[in-house]
Amino acid sequence: MSLSFAPDPTELERRVEALLFAAAGPLSLADIAARLPEGADAESAVRALQTRYADRGVVLDEVAGRFRFRTAEDLSFLMTDQREGPRRLSKAALETLSIIAYHQPCTRAEVESVRGVSMSRGTLDLLLEMGFVRLRGRRRTPGRPVTYGTTDHFLEHFGLASLIDLPGAAEMKAAGLLDLSLPAGFEVPNPARADDGDDEPPPDTDDAPEFAQDFVSQD
Template sequence: MIDPSSLLSDKTLIETLILSSSTPVGEAEIAARLGYSPDVRRLVGELNDDYEGRGISIVEVSNGRWAARTRPECSDLCRAFANRLLKMSRAGYETLAVIALLQPVTRGEMERVRGVSLSPGTLEVLIYAGFVRLGPRRSTPGNPMTFMTTDHFLLHFNFSSLESLPGRGEMAAAGLLSAERGLSIGGLAAPSSADPDA
């Protein structure tokens, strides 16, 4: 019996694997499925050339993994179909930004950077959403737990890797870093004992 995949081009096989997967597909997974290692980056470039003027493209997400995405100019058209299962507060987004930029980071460090105490549940919501995971314990007195972002965070916010997040230089140039507080989310000065936005 002839293997149907032997009759298809590498480009078609890679397109099929990426478009049919519910999660981003890495080069190792493609090689394992096909039994050899095609030049995925070149073939994805060719696919995107084929998709020029169409509503989708294949993008690199989550550290060298590939996924199909609607083009940004089509986002408003598709927004109505998006699942909105979780509504996060401003405090949640600010906390997530601190974790993403300073990870691995402890709860105390997050509170110092934001200038407010974390409300109960803020970290739990981020973990439940799949954006944050537990990191290694810090080897300091008390061995506090650290927190880090997940691959789902990169995928959801369309970052190819943590290196594609803005660096401290870019943050300082945008006025989001200060010598006194470190990271100042949105340029807010907010020393307070409670977190009203959570």
């Protein structure tokens, strides 16, 4: 039963910590606040937890405006034997992913125009399968071509908090976002384009967070 008054900061941190631990995926501040007493300062509690966990084996990370616990980066070697080897992207896939990230939302034809060559169907299929790219909707132009944009998994994989943090052209190779020469016509990122409303959006989906129930008792 929730209390009618906001708990003290220590208790509030405990509640937020429990929510983040039990969540099946990253939580936004709105997700967290929805499960706290009215008036509780969710952001202050999250920031306090980030400080508390800064030097621990598990850290509180922010990805695409959402928060989740993950293993500290310098301890990743401990999990090496238990990890499945990551799939490597071809040069064509990396170039396509980079163009979509910097020009989204964009169509297949627009990607091919920037690259200057035709793109195989398998390249987009691979990016969709790996969760780096998603369908954004359809362009309101003749033929209504499908547009593509990046996902939160893309931000997570490349360690970006948001599209605003995309590296500049000179930093792309160092960030692992591009490992070949930039194609003609490549532009500096304009993250505002990602939500410019030019496309017809796909149907709404239920984004309510899921929580593990292992430690929840049922009366």
